Amino acid sequence: MTGIQETGMPAAAPQVTGGELPEASASRAEVCIVACAEAWRGDGEIAASPMGLIPTAGARLARATFEPDLLLSDGEARFVTGTWALGEPAPGPAEGWIPFRAVFDLAWHGSRHVMMSPAQIDRYGNANISAIGDYTRPLRQLLGVRGAPGNTTNHPTSYWVRRHIPRVFVPRVDMVSGVGYDSAAAAGTVACQFLDLRRVVTDLAVLDFDGPDHSMRLVSVHPGVAVDDVVASTGFELAIDGDVPQTRLPTAAELALIRHVIDPAGFCDRELRG
C-alpha cells in the first residue's frame, strides 16, 4: 500500500548555497551513486536490495527522491523508513521484520530488485561471485553462488562493478552464479520467465542488455570517459548504438542529499579512489 510512508526527505532538506554549479563539481562516485539510483526508477513498492557501498547509497537516494515507495532494509532483519548515512545504524522506525527466510520469500515472490557486485560478468549478463578458474580447484575461491541463481531467475537484477576492467568483463564467466540471457534461453522457459537484467553500472559507464539477443550495450559514459576507454576495458564486443550520451549528472538536490545525509563521511569517494 503506497502513500503511508513519508518520502524520506529530511524535514529540513539541506540547501546548496552560493552560486556554484554543483553539476560541474560532482565526483565520479556521485555520478555512480545517481546511476545506481536510476536502476530502481519506476520500480514502485518493492524491496531494493543493494550490495556494497555505492549501490546502497544509490538505493537510499532513489527512495529519498524519485522512488519513495521502495522498501529498504537496515542490512540485518528490518525494513526501515527514512534516509540515513552509510556506516551509521538506521534510526528507523522499523516498518517490517525480514529475517533471511523472509528475504527468500520476497525474492521468490518477485517483489525485489537486487544490485550485486560480480567478480566476472559476460556479454549476456552471466555473473560470477563463486570461484575463479577451474571449479574443482579454483585459482581463487570467492563467496559461493549465494542467492544469485535464485535472484536472477525470480526478479529484476542489476550489477555494480567498481573497476571496469577486462578481467571483470570477460567473454565467458568461469562459474555462472547469476544467470545471463543465453544461459536462461538454453535452460528453457522457466529460467526466462522472470529473468530481467536491468543495468550494469561501473566506474566508467552505464550498460544494459538491449543489444542484439540481449547482449550488453553501452548506454552512457560518465563525464571524462571516452567510449573507446570503455571498449578497451571490456573483454568482449559491446553493442553501441550511434552516439553514446553522457551519464546523467546529479542534480543540486541529489548532491546535497549525498553530501549531507547519505554519505557525509565520503566513503563512496574513497571507495572509488581506493
Next chain:
Amino acid sequence: MTEDDVVARLRSGMTIGIGGWGSRRKPMSLIRAILRSDLRDLTVVSYGGPDVGLLCAAGKIRRLVFGFVSLDSIPLEPHFQAARQRGAIEVTEYDEGMLQWALYAAACRLPFLPTRSGIGSDVLSVNPELRTVRSPYDDTELVAVPALPLDAALVHLNRADAAGNAQFLGDDLYFDELFCTAAEHAYVSCERIVPTAELEAGGLTRLRVHRWMVAGIVEAPNGAHFTSCAPDYGRDEAFQQRYASAARDPEQWARFVATYLSGDEAAYQAAVAAQRAEVPA
C-alpha cells in the same frame, strides 16, 4: 551435557548441519570440541562462516554443502579459500534458497522440493546429480532439490530450558529450527539455561526450537564467540580480524592454535579474556 559429551555422540563420516549464518550465532564451542576430537571425513552443511573455516583448517571436512562461506565483515573466509584452492575438500554448492529447500524437504520427509532457483546457472552443471521435475499441472520444468537429511545438527541459541526448548533473542532465527528438524539428532548450545517459566517472558514467538526436536542441550556462555550472538553480545571484530590474518600465514596460524585452540573450552575462554585484558578495546 558438555560439548565433549555431544562430540562423543558424533561419528566420523556423518553428515552434520551447523546453524547460524556467516559469522552470526554459530555454535562455536561445539565446533571447537570437534577440533579437539578425532572425528574426520565429515559432510558439513552450513550457511558458512568461521565454523567451516576452522573445520577446513583442521582437516575435518570431506564434503561441504554450502551456498556461501563468509565472515560477513570480512567477505572471504581464508581457511575455506585455502582448502578449496588446494582441492582439499569436495563441494556441493547450492543457491541459498536451494539449501533451505533441501533441509525443509528432509524435515517434511519429502524426497525433494521444486524451485526455479538454480535453473540456468552452473549450480546444475557442477552438481550433475541434480534432476529437474515437470509440474503435473502446467508442464513447468523445475529443479527437484533432493532432501538433505542430517545425522546431526548443531545450533547455538540465546536461552533454553533443561528440556531442550530454546529461544532466539536477536533479530533472526536464521534456519536453526530447520537444521534441527532435518536432523536425526539435534544438539543445542545456549548462552544460558533458564527455568521453563522464564522462557515466555523472552517472547513466545521467539520460542521456536522445541524439546521434541532436540537430543541434547549444552550451556555455553560466550559459546558463539567470536561470531555474533545478539543481543547477548556482538561479533568480536578485533578477534575475527586476528583470526583472519593468522589464517593467511602458516606460522601465525600455528601461534593462533597454540594460544587459543590447544586446550579445552575453558582454556579458550580464558585466553580470550586474557587477550582482552591485555589490549583494551
